[in-house]
Amino acid sequence: MAARQPRFNQQxxxxxxxLPDSIPKVPEIGASSAPLxxxxxxxxxxxxxxxxxxxxxxxxSNGKGETECLxxxxxxxxxxxxVLDDINKSCLEQFRAHxxxxxxxxxxxxxxxxxxxxLNKCVFDNLxxxxxxxxxxxxxxxxxxxxxxIFAHSIATQ
Amino acid sequence: xxxPFEAFIPYAIxxxxxxxxxxxxxxxxxxxxxxxRARHSVDTWDRQxxxxxxxxxxxxxxxTDNVRAPAGFELxxxxxxxxxxx
Numbered sequence: 571m572a573a574r575q576p577r578f579n580q581q582x583x584x585x586x587x588x589l590p591d592s593i594p595k596v597p598e599i600g601a602s603s604a605p606l607x608x609x610x611x612x613x614x615x616x617x618x619x620x621x622x623x624x625x626x627x628x629x630x631s632n633g634k635g636e637t638e639c640l641x642x643x644x645x646x647x648x649x650x651x652x653v654l655d656d657i658n659k660s661c662l663e664q665f666r667a668h669x670x671x672x673x674x675x676x677x678x679x680x681x682x683x684x685x686x687x688x689l690n691k692c693v694f695d696n697l698x699x700x701x702x703x704x705x706x707x708x709x710x711x712x713x714x715x716x717x718x719x720i721f722a723h724s725i726a727t728q
Numbered sequence: 729x730x731x732p733f734e735a736f737i738p739y740a741i742x743x744x745x746x747x748x749x750x751x752x753x754x755x756x757x758x759x760x761x762x763x764x765r766a767r768h769s770v771d772t773w774d775r776q777x778x779x780x781x782x783x784x785x786x787x788x789x790x791x792t793d794n795v796r797a798p799a800g801f802e803l804x805x806x807x808x809x810x811x812x813x814x
Contacts, residue, residue, distance in 0.1 A: 575808075576808045576809065576810040577810065578810045578811070579808035579809055579810045580809075580810070580811075581809045582806035582807065582808055582809065583806060583807040583809050584803070584804060584805075584806050584807075585803070585807060586800075586803050587803075588803065597796045597797065598796070598797035598801050598802050599795065599796075599797060600784060600792060600794035600795055600796045600797040600798065600801070601792065601793050601794065601795070602777075602780065602781040602784050602785060602790065602791045602792050602793075603774075603777040603778065603780065603781055603791070604791045605791060605792070605793040651795050651796070654793070654795045655795045658793065658795060665793065666793070669791065669793065670791075673764055673789070673791055674764050674765050675765065676765070676767050676768060676769070677767075677774070
């Protein structure tokens with residue numbers, strides 16, 4: 571990587587050289603920001619082991635993580651693609667409603683709890699994946715299960 | 729004694745003007761953002777994700793929930809170049 575971010579860039583370079591054939595080809599995820607945010611907790615629920623492996627590899631590789639952690643990265647990509655595929659097959663309407671709401675609301679999860687509840691229920695029934703917030707304190711209700719969202723703009727979307 | 733409604737007409741005019749300009753500005757913003765509300769407080773993460781959306785769909789606010797990216801997506805991330813100042 572370059573030593574620092576370029577500050578005065580006038581041009582961009584798009585390098586179309588593909589990766590060498592020794593690296594297995596995994597198709598990239600095609601979901602954009604709002605569907606990915608909506609599905610992120612389910613991807614975390616199913617792919618926790620691969621994600622933790624990847625983060626550990628990047629932390630321990632001391633700056634060379636881009637080239638050394640490709641294998642763990644491929645596992646993460648395959649697992650996330652499988653979660654997205656399953657959600658598309660079984661819960662497509664609730665998923666679309668939720669991420670369209672997120673897209674309209676600056677990608678803020680607390681504005682769209684009304685659409686998140688049916689999505690969580692559908693994914694739990696069909697895929698057995700449950701959304702948990704890592705690092706939340708044990709003795710309080712998690713924010714996504716509370717009745718009243720204190721920062722939401724309107725009561726209709728809670 | 730009736731309510732002096734003529735005294736409220738200027739207030740109604742001011743409210744109407746503010747309301748009209750607010751509605752017009754919000755319609756302009758929606759047209760600029762592909763029919764959605766504008767993003768605010770955009771940080772580097774959001775900028776990077778919006779750039780990825782543009783590479784995926786062609787629009788800065790476009791969204792898609794395909795599982796696989798279109799062909800050539802993995803090669804379309806640009807390197808930003810600058811002239812070296814010695």
